Amino acid sequence: MVRIGKIVATHGLQGAIILKHIAGSGNWLKKDDVLFIELRKESYIPHFVLQAKTANDEEYIVNVEDVDTVEAAKKLIGKQVYVKEDILAEAVTDSPLLWIGFNLVDVNKGTIGQIEDVVQAGPQWLAKLTIEGKEVLVPLVEQMLVDVNMRNKYIRIDLPEGLIDVYLQ
Known part of the structure:
Protein backbone atom coordinates (compact mmCIF):
# COMPACT_ATOMS: atom_id res chain seq x y z
CA MET A 1 0.00 0.00 0.00
CA VAL A 2 1.01 3.58 -0.66
CA ARG A 3 0.33 6.51 1.66
CA ILE A 4 -1.48 8.98 -0.54
CA GLY A 5 -2.48 11.72 1.88
CA LYS A 6 -4.74 12.50 4.78
CA ILE A 7 -8.25 13.60 5.58
CA VAL A 8 -8.22 17.32 6.35
CA ALA A 9 -11.88 18.31 6.78
CA THR A 10 -15.51 17.41 6.38
CA HIS A 11 -17.70 18.68 3.55
CA GLY A 12 -21.42 19.25 3.82
CA LEU A 13 -23.86 17.44 6.07
CA GLN A 14 -23.87 13.99 4.47
CA GLY A 15 -20.51 12.77 5.82
CA ALA A 16 -18.30 13.73 2.88
CA ILE A 17 -14.60 14.12 3.65
CA ILE A 18 -11.89 16.18 2.03
CA LEU A 19 -8.86 14.08 1.12
CA LYS A 20 -5.68 16.09 0.61
CA HIS A 21 -3.45 13.93 -1.57
CA ILE A 22 0.01 14.04 -3.08
CA ALA A 23 -0.66 12.17 -6.31
CA GLY A 24 -0.76 15.28 -8.48
CA SER A 25 -3.54 16.22 -10.81
CA GLY A 26 -5.79 13.78 -12.57
CA ASN A 27 -8.84 11.72 -11.82
CA TRP A 28 -7.19 8.69 -10.31
CA LEU A 29 -9.81 8.06 -7.60
CA LYS A 30 -13.01 6.40 -8.80
CA LYS A 31 -16.25 5.00 -7.41
CA ASP A 32 -15.75 1.54 -5.83
CA ASP A 33 -12.01 2.12 -5.23
CA VAL A 34 -10.86 1.33 -1.71
CA LEU A 35 -9.24 3.85 0.61
CA PHE A 36 -7.43 2.38 3.61
CA ILE A 37 -7.71 4.78 6.52
CA GLU A 38 -5.24 4.40 9.38
CA LEU A 39 -7.59 4.78 12.34
CA ARG A 40 -4.91 3.54 14.75
CA LYS A 41 -1.23 2.99 14.11
CA GLU A 42 -0.84 0.31 11.41
CA SER A 43 -4.56 -0.50 11.33
CA TYR A 44 -5.65 0.07 7.76
CA ILE A 45 -9.44 -0.02 7.67
CA PRO A 46 -10.92 -0.30 4.16
CA HIS A 47 -13.49 2.29 3.11
CA PHE A 48 -15.21 1.89 -0.25
CA VAL A 49 -15.58 5.06 -2.30
CA LEU A 50 -19.21 5.87 -3.11
CA GLN A 51 -18.41 9.15 -4.84
CA ALA A 52 -15.25 11.15 -5.50
CA LYS A 53 -14.94 14.50 -7.18
CA THR A 54 -11.90 16.65 -7.68
CA LYS A 74 -15.16 14.36 11.91
CA LYS A 75 -13.68 11.25 13.54
CA LEU A 76 -11.60 10.72 10.37
CA ILE A 77 -10.01 14.18 10.25
CA GLY A 78 -6.23 13.99 10.48
CA LYS A 79 -6.09 10.28 9.63
CA GLN A 80 -3.60 9.04 7.04
CA VAL A 81 -5.02 7.49 3.87
CA TYR A 82 -3.48 4.67 1.84
CA VAL A 83 -4.36 3.04 -1.49
CA LYS A 84 -3.15 -0.06 -3.26
CA GLU A 85 -0.40 0.59 -5.80
CA ASP A 86 -2.51 -0.47 -8.80
CA ILE A 87 -4.93 2.44 -8.31
CA LEU A 88 -2.07 4.91 -8.67
CA ALA A 89 -0.16 2.96 -11.29
CA GLU A 90 -2.94 3.45 -13.84
CA ALA A 91 -3.09 7.21 -13.33
CA VAL A 92 0.37 8.26 -12.19
CA THR A 93 3.40 6.61 -13.72
CA ASP A 94 6.18 8.85 -12.47
CA SER A 95 5.17 9.59 -8.89
CA PRO A 96 7.75 8.90 -6.18
CA LEU A 97 4.88 7.31 -4.23
CA LEU A 98 5.28 4.29 -6.49
CA TRP A 99 8.92 3.93 -5.41
CA ILE A 100 8.09 2.65 -1.92
CA GLY A 101 9.66 -0.80 -1.66
CA PHE A 102 12.29 -0.08 -4.32
CA ASN A 103 15.97 -0.64 -3.54
CA LEU A 104 18.10 2.50 -3.49
CA VAL A 105 21.47 1.93 -5.16
CA ASP A 106 24.29 4.46 -5.09
CA VAL A 107 26.59 4.50 -8.14
CA ASN A 108 29.65 4.39 -5.85
CA LYS A 109 28.56 2.53 -2.68
CA GLY A 110 26.13 0.03 -4.20
CA THR A 111 22.90 -0.97 -2.48
CA ILE A 112 21.99 1.38 0.37
CA GLY A 113 18.66 -0.13 1.39
CA GLN A 114 14.96 -0.39 0.66
CA ILE A 115 12.77 2.71 0.50
CA GLU A 116 10.23 2.39 3.33
CA ASP A 117 8.33 5.58 2.59
CA VAL A 118 8.54 8.79 0.60
CA VAL A 119 7.58 12.18 1.96
CA GLN A 120 7.15 15.48 0.26
CA ALA A 121 8.92 18.46 1.81
CA GLY A 122 7.84 21.48 -0.20
CA PRO A 123 8.59 20.76 -3.85
CA GLN A 124 11.15 18.07 -2.97
CA TRP A 125 10.63 14.35 -2.32
CA LEU A 126 12.61 12.45 0.31
CA ALA A 127 13.10 8.70 0.53
CA LYS A 128 12.95 7.27 4.06
CA LEU A 129 15.20 4.28 4.77
CA THR A 130 16.48 2.57 7.91
CA ILE A 131 20.23 2.01 7.90
CA GLU A 132 21.98 0.45 10.90
CA GLY A 133 18.85 1.06 12.97
CA LYS A 134 18.71 4.78 12.16
CA GLN A 143 20.14 16.03 -10.47
CA MET A 144 21.01 12.96 -8.36
CA LEU A 145 18.70 10.39 -10.00
CA VAL A 146 20.57 8.29 -12.55
CA ASP A 147 17.97 5.59 -13.31
CA VAL A 148 14.53 4.53 -12.10
CA ASN A 149 13.91 0.91 -13.05
CA MET A 150 10.19 0.20 -12.59
CA ARG A 151 10.45 -3.43 -13.74
CA ASN A 152 13.23 -4.50 -11.35
CA LYS A 153 12.20 -2.03 -8.64
CA TYR A 154 15.41 -0.13 -8.00
CA ILE A 155 16.59 3.44 -8.19
CA ARG A 156 20.18 4.22 -9.07
CA ILE A 157 21.30 7.49 -7.52
CA ASP A 158 24.53 9.50 -7.39
CA LEU A 159 24.68 10.64 -3.75
CA PRO A 160 26.99 13.42 -2.60
CA GLU A 161 30.02 12.15 -0.70
CA GLY A 162 29.27 11.72 3.03
CA LEU A 163 25.48 12.27 2.90
CA ILE A 164 24.63 8.89 4.46
CA ASP A 165 27.56 9.12 6.91
CA VAL A 166 26.04 12.26 8.50
CA TYR A 167 23.08 10.16 9.71
CA LEU A 168 25.18 7.28 11.00
CA GLN A 169 27.44 9.30 13.31
Whole structure:
Protein backbone atom coordinates (compact mmCIF):
# COMPACT_ATOMS: atom_id res chain seq x y z
CA MET A 1 0.00 0.00 0.00
CA VAL A 2 1.01 3.58 -0.66
CA ARG A 3 0.33 6.51 1.66
CA ILE A 4 -1.48 8.98 -0.54
CA GLY A 5 -2.48 11.72 1.88
CA LYS A 6 -4.74 12.50 4.78
CA ILE A 7 -8.25 13.60 5.58
CA VAL A 8 -8.22 17.32 6.35
CA ALA A 9 -11.88 18.31 6.78
CA THR A 10 -15.51 17.41 6.38
CA HIS A 11 -17.70 18.68 3.55
CA GLY A 12 -21.42 19.25 3.82
CA LEU A 13 -23.86 17.44 6.07
CA GLN A 14 -23.87 13.99 4.47
CA GLY A 15 -20.51 12.77 5.82
CA ALA A 16 -18.30 13.73 2.88
CA ILE A 17 -14.60 14.12 3.65
CA ILE A 18 -11.89 16.18 2.03
CA LEU A 19 -8.86 14.08 1.12
CA LYS A 20 -5.68 16.09 0.61
CA HIS A 21 -3.45 13.93 -1.57
CA ILE A 22 0.01 14.04 -3.08
CA ALA A 23 -0.66 12.17 -6.31
CA GLY A 24 -0.76 15.28 -8.48
CA SER A 25 -3.54 16.22 -10.81
CA GLY A 26 -5.79 13.78 -12.57
CA ASN A 27 -8.84 11.72 -11.82
CA TRP A 28 -7.19 8.69 -10.31
CA LEU A 29 -9.81 8.06 -7.60
CA LYS A 30 -13.01 6.40 -8.80
CA LYS A 31 -16.25 5.00 -7.41
CA ASP A 32 -15.75 1.54 -5.83
CA ASP A 33 -12.01 2.12 -5.23
CA VAL A 34 -10.86 1.33 -1.71
CA LEU A 35 -9.24 3.85 0.61
CA PHE A 36 -7.43 2.38 3.61
CA ILE A 37 -7.71 4.78 6.52
CA GLU A 38 -5.24 4.40 9.38
CA LEU A 39 -7.59 4.78 12.34
CA ARG A 40 -4.91 3.54 14.75
CA LYS A 41 -1.23 2.99 14.11
CA GLU A 42 -0.84 0.31 11.41
CA SER A 43 -4.56 -0.50 11.33
CA TYR A 44 -5.65 0.07 7.76
CA ILE A 45 -9.44 -0.02 7.67
CA PRO A 46 -10.92 -0.30 4.16
CA HIS A 47 -13.49 2.29 3.11
CA PHE A 48 -15.21 1.89 -0.25
CA VAL A 49 -15.58 5.06 -2.30
CA LEU A 50 -19.21 5.87 -3.11
CA GLN A 51 -18.41 9.15 -4.84
CA ALA A 52 -15.25 11.15 -5.50
CA LYS A 53 -14.94 14.50 -7.18
CA THR A 54 -11.90 16.65 -7.68
CA ALA A 55 -11.86 19.87 -5.68
CA ASN A 56 -8.44 20.94 -7.04
CA ASP A 57 -5.08 19.35 -7.94
CA GLU A 58 -4.46 18.41 -4.30
CA GLU A 59 -7.91 17.60 -2.91
CA TYR A 60 -10.83 15.28 -3.48
CA ILE A 61 -14.28 15.50 -1.94
CA VAL A 62 -15.09 11.88 -1.12
CA ASN A 63 -18.08 9.97 0.19
CA VAL A 64 -17.21 6.57 1.62
CA GLU A 65 -19.38 3.69 2.70
CA ASP A 66 -20.67 3.75 6.31
CA VAL A 67 -19.75 7.43 6.84
CA ASP A 68 -22.99 9.33 6.33
CA THR A 69 -23.00 11.99 9.05
CA VAL A 70 -20.80 14.96 9.86
CA GLU A 71 -20.07 13.40 13.25
CA ALA A 72 -18.76 10.19 11.67
CA ALA A 73 -16.69 12.18 9.17
CA LYS A 74 -15.16 14.36 11.91
CA LYS A 75 -13.68 11.25 13.54
CA LEU A 76 -11.60 10.72 10.37
CA ILE A 77 -10.01 14.18 10.25
CA GLY A 78 -6.23 13.99 10.48
CA LYS A 79 -6.09 10.28 9.63
CA GLN A 80 -3.60 9.04 7.04
CA VAL A 81 -5.02 7.49 3.87
CA TYR A 82 -3.48 4.67 1.84
CA VAL A 83 -4.36 3.04 -1.49
CA LYS A 84 -3.15 -0.06 -3.26
CA GLU A 85 -0.40 0.59 -5.80
CA ASP A 86 -2.51 -0.47 -8.80
CA ILE A 87 -4.93 2.44 -8.31
CA LEU A 88 -2.07 4.91 -8.67
CA ALA A 89 -0.16 2.96 -11.29
CA GLU A 90 -2.94 3.45 -13.84
CA ALA A 91 -3.09 7.21 -13.33
CA VAL A 92 0.37 8.26 -12.19
CA THR A 93 3.40 6.61 -13.72
CA ASP A 94 6.18 8.85 -12.47
CA SER A 95 5.17 9.59 -8.89
CA PRO A 96 7.75 8.90 -6.18
CA LEU A 97 4.88 7.31 -4.23
CA LEU A 98 5.28 4.29 -6.49
CA TRP A 99 8.92 3.93 -5.41
CA ILE A 100 8.09 2.65 -1.92
CA GLY A 101 9.66 -0.80 -1.66
CA PHE A 102 12.29 -0.08 -4.32
CA ASN A 103 15.97 -0.64 -3.54
CA LEU A 104 18.10 2.50 -3.49
CA VAL A 105 21.47 1.93 -5.16
CA ASP A 106 24.29 4.46 -5.09
CA VAL A 107 26.59 4.50 -8.14
CA ASN A 108 29.65 4.39 -5.85
CA LYS A 109 28.56 2.53 -2.68
CA GLY A 110 26.13 0.03 -4.20
CA THR A 111 22.90 -0.97 -2.48
CA ILE A 112 21.99 1.38 0.37
CA GLY A 113 18.66 -0.13 1.39
CA GLN A 114 14.96 -0.39 0.66
CA ILE A 115 12.77 2.71 0.50
CA GLU A 116 10.23 2.39 3.33
CA ASP A 117 8.33 5.58 2.59
CA VAL A 118 8.54 8.79 0.60
CA VAL A 119 7.58 12.18 1.96
CA GLN A 120 7.15 15.48 0.26
CA ALA A 121 8.92 18.46 1.81
CA GLY A 122 7.84 21.48 -0.20
CA PRO A 123 8.59 20.76 -3.85
CA GLN A 124 11.15 18.07 -2.97
CA TRP A 125 10.63 14.35 -2.32
CA LEU A 126 12.61 12.45 0.31
CA ALA A 127 13.10 8.70 0.53
CA LYS A 128 12.95 7.27 4.06
CA LEU A 129 15.20 4.28 4.77
CA THR A 130 16.48 2.57 7.91
CA ILE A 131 20.23 2.01 7.90
CA GLU A 132 21.98 0.45 10.90
CA GLY A 133 18.85 1.06 12.97
CA LYS A 134 18.71 4.78 12.16
CA GLU A 135 16.17 6.63 10.03
CA VAL A 136 17.81 8.19 6.98
CA LEU A 137 16.20 10.68 4.61
CA VAL A 138 17.64 10.83 1.09
CA PRO A 139 16.61 13.61 -1.29
CA LEU A 140 15.15 12.36 -4.55
CA VAL A 141 16.16 15.27 -6.74
CA GLU A 142 16.45 15.06 -10.49
CA GLN A 143 20.14 16.03 -10.47
CA MET A 144 21.01 12.96 -8.36
CA LEU A 145 18.70 10.39 -10.00
CA VAL A 146 20.57 8.29 -12.55
CA ASP A 147 17.97 5.59 -13.31
CA VAL A 148 14.53 4.53 -12.10
CA ASN A 149 13.91 0.91 -13.05
CA MET A 150 10.19 0.20 -12.59
CA ARG A 151 10.45 -3.43 -13.74
CA ASN A 152 13.23 -4.50 -11.35
CA LYS A 153 12.20 -2.03 -8.64
CA TYR A 154 15.41 -0.13 -8.00
CA ILE A 155 16.59 3.44 -8.19
CA ARG A 156 20.18 4.22 -9.07
CA ILE A 157 21.30 7.49 -7.52
CA ASP A 158 24.53 9.50 -7.39
CA LEU A 159 24.68 10.64 -3.75
CA PRO A 160 26.99 13.42 -2.60
CA GLU A 161 30.02 12.15 -0.70
CA GLY A 162 29.27 11.72 3.03
CA LEU A 163 25.48 12.27 2.90
CA ILE A 164 24.63 8.89 4.46
CA ASP A 165 27.56 9.12 6.91
CA VAL A 166 26.04 12.26 8.50
CA TYR A 167 23.08 10.16 9.71
CA LEU A 168 25.18 7.28 11.00
CA GLN A 169 27.44 9.30 13.31
